Amino acid sequence: MDFFSPPSADDRLLRQAAQGQAQALSQLVRRHQALAYTVALRVVGNRQDAEEVVQDAFLKAFTGLSEFRRAAKFSTWLYRIVYNTALSKKRSRPPLVDLPPEADPVMEPTATADGWEAVRRADQRKYLTLALARLPPEDALVLTLHYLGEQSIAELCVILDKKTSAVKMQLLRSRKQLEQALTDLLPTEFKHLL
Numbered sequence: 760m761d762f763f764s765p766p767s768a769d770d771r772l773l774r775q776a777a778q779g780q781a782q783a784l785s786q787l788v789r790r791h792q793a794l795a796y797t798v799a800l801r802v803v804g805n806r807q808d809a810e811e812v813v814q815d816a817f818l819k820a821f822t823g824l825s826e827f828r829r830a831a832k833f834s835t836w837l838y839r840i841v842y843n844t845a846l847s848k849k850r851s852r853p854p855l856v857d858l859p860p861e862a863d864p865v866m867e868p869t870a871t872a873d874g875w876e877a878v879r880r881a882d883q884r885k886y887l888t889l890a891l892a893r894l895p896p897e898d899a900l901v902l903t904l905h906y907l908g909e910q911s912i913a914e915l916c917v918i919l920d921k922k923t924s925a926v927k928m929q930l931l932r933s934r935k936q937l938e939q940a941l942t943d944l945l946p947t948e949f950k951h952l953l
Contacts, residue, residue: 769833776824788817791834794908795841801900802845812848816841835914842918890940898933905930
């Protein structure tokens with residue numbers, strides 16, 4: 760945590776949780792469950808395992824709060840736990856695949872817009888979700904974490920346990936793959952969609 764900036768909402772909630780306030784833990788879950796689920800879903804490939812991974816990861820995170828060194832953001836630490844838990848789950852089971860493109864909660868609308876704007880945003884979400892589903896899971900994951908989860912490259916390095924150069928190359932490759940997937944889905948329209 761930077762000493763010159765005010766504490767983040769997560770920092771305040773973590774302090775309250777350390778004081779035994781249960782509602783602080785539930786607020787942390789609400790703040791991070793959608794992206795945690797998306798991370799798990801991208802790794803394990805099915806809803807049932809993803810839900811189990813998220814439950815296990817939150818349990819691990821909350822029981823290990825004393826180990827959390829505030830050098831990183833709570834979200835970075837949490838998503839690293841989710842990612843590792845999902846990798847362990849994936850290795851321990853044969854893959855079940857039931858991931859339709861519409862299953863991604865991070866792509867759900869956060870605010871309602873009126874009229875044509877709502878239609879435009881719904882189309883953007885639909886085609887972006889379809890395009891992400893065409894990418895290899897690890898590439899869709901890095902794009903989701905970086906752009907939708909607003910994780911920096913340094914945070915991605917921590918979450919994915921990769922070097923900066925590897926994360927930058929994966930982002931570059933993933934963006935090109937996403938552009939190609941959008942071009943395949945919408946040969947003439949995709950430039951206007953974004």
